[in-house]
Amino acid sequence: MDTSAADDNSDEPLTPVGRLLLQPEMNQIIHCAMGFKNSIDIDAVKSHLKTSLLLSHPRFSSLMLRDSRGLQHWHNAPNVDLDRHIIVIHNPVTTSPVDHETAVNEYLADLSTSSTRLSANKPLWELHLLMAHNCGIFRIHHALGDGVSVMSLFLESFRTRGSNGNEEKILGRGRRKRVNGEKGWWGLLIRLVEMLWFSLVFLVENAMRSLWLCDQKTAISGGDGVELWPRKLATARFRLEDMKLVKKAVPNATINDVLVGVVSSGLSRYLDHQTPNALHDGFRITGLAMVNLREQPGLQVSNFLESNSESSWGNKFGMFLLPIYYHKSSDLDPLVYLKRAKLVLDRKKQSLEADFSYKVGCFLITYFGAKVASWLLYRMVCNTSFTISNIIGPQEAIAIGGNLVTYLRVNTCSLPQALTMHMVSYAERADLQILVAKDIIPDPTFLAKCFEEALLDMKEAASSQP
Structure with missing residues (x-):
């Protein structure tokens, strides 16, 4: 620096x-x-x-x-x-x-x-x-x-x-419109109570994660200092057409729901293979999910160079704790993973967890300094098992110097976790980059195959529905 x-x-x-x-x-x-x-x-x-x-x-x-x-x-x-x-x-x-x-x-x-x-x-x-x-x-x-x-x-x-x-068709905010059937003042009151309750519960858990609450150790667990360990990277490749077919099998589901369902199923498969019979059914694994906080569904070119614009450039993201649950892959209908993922994400979207994470982080940095905020965030990352994000990329082909881009993939520097995942969609494809600490997860290619097979099983189950 x-x-x-x-x-x-x-x-x-x-x-x-x-x-x-x-x-x-x-x-x-x-x-x-x-x-x-x-x-x-x-x-x-x-x-x-x-x-x-x-x-x-x-x-x-x-x-x-x-x-x-x-x-x-x-x-x-x-x-x-x-x-x-x-x-x-x-x-x-x-x-x-x-x-x-x-x-x-x-x-x-x-x-x-x-x-x-x-x-x-x-x-x-x-x-x-x-x-x-x-x-x-x-x-x-x-x-x-x-x-x-x-x-x-x-x-x-x-x-x-x-x-x-x-x-507007290319980049969107990751929030779903509310589908609560209740209308009028009573429905508004119910939604307000749900928002306050879920926000309180999730914020308390965030505070506990930053201080002492930690995932139990599994075959994918990292921890303090793991960010310095050597890495391996593998790619799980999905067809957006398949993900869209799967999400139609569950009313009001989104691509994010499908992704979390795939990760939940894929990790269960991987842990079954690595440590058979070591985990009980319903064992919780907690991740961190990144959320775009922009109000506008797309970015406007007229505002693009304005670094202070709330709707355009900058770091306008929050995060929330993402619990997924281990289940023996042979015991469940594949779509159950999607339904459970949707339930979790619906509750997260009803809360202000992601918005508060951004505002509380800015408050801590402003009044206590970046070192204090960084220490708390580092502890939260150490106490969880993975990080995941999903960015909607260009739906149309892009080119540099007249040379067409055939794929677009994203990952970031290593974290104390042994597993980070970043998905980007591009031209009807979605590639999930899986970055691992190779001494903890030695074969990320096998993990990528677990995710790919999980989506194919969901697609087969969705196709067989009446």
Whole structure:
């Protein structure tokens, strides 16, 4: 982190969340891997970036500096030298005879260790071009913005000609409209009581998780210091068409419900294989789920460069505790996992847990400092078993320098947990990146297969319904 002075009046201080994400315990970098249809033309990529919205955004042309009082600021650096940000790797990134996907995942796993930093003497992003694998990897510090911001920026910067430009169909807030059948004052009162009750219960549990309440140990448990352990990365590939078919089998279900159901079923399968008969039916495993808090269902281009806009750029996300329950996979109808996931998520959405997590975090950072807030968040991560997020990516094809992107995948730097999962949908596909501590979960490819098979079983069960 650069400690140079930054006293220019035009400098902009970091947001509370930005300060949190720069703390050593929570230093997070977003990795976005893009596969290309054709060989990479370096000059075409540079030419595209120079004229793209990406370099027009102030966060991608600003240095993170400290002023004379030690406060962190964004300091505009008008001339961005692309040669310092674009890292070209001509040779294969592995000497072992593996396919391109495995090679890229191994490279990403190495980048994901918490010891891998971005240099603070330039804006906090890089583009790694893996020429032998037709892949580009954007490394973007989380302090610059969250997953929704990054996906929106990619959409606007790399949209292909002839696309309709309708952001409302591409990016959405993850909240479901209420489907409570009660109407009038009585229905409003019931919803208010439910919201207050669930909010109170969940907030108390959040506080307990930050201090002492911890998941019981399983074959996927991490803990203090695990963020420093070596990583492996695998990809679970889903068809959005299959996920949409499954969600129709349960009234008012969403893709997020399906994802959580798949994770619940897949983890049960994995634990059955790793530690058969070690867990009792209904054993609870707790994760952290990331939630987009923006009110607008999509991001508007007119507001896109306004870093202070509540509806556009920045880190506007909260989180909630996500309990899932182990069950022997052979004992249940596959759709039961979806129904239970929907019940849990419906209660979470009725509460203010995610909103309060954001506001309480900002309060703690502002009045007690980022170190205190970082310590509490680190304890919560240590006391849970996994982190999961789902970002709606472009539904249309995007391209860089005229080269079509064939896949889009996201993961972040390692956490004290042994398992983190990030799903991004792109052009009717949904890829779930599964980052693990390899000494705890040695075969993430098998775990990915457990998730894929769980969705296929749900699809078969949904298809057989009358």
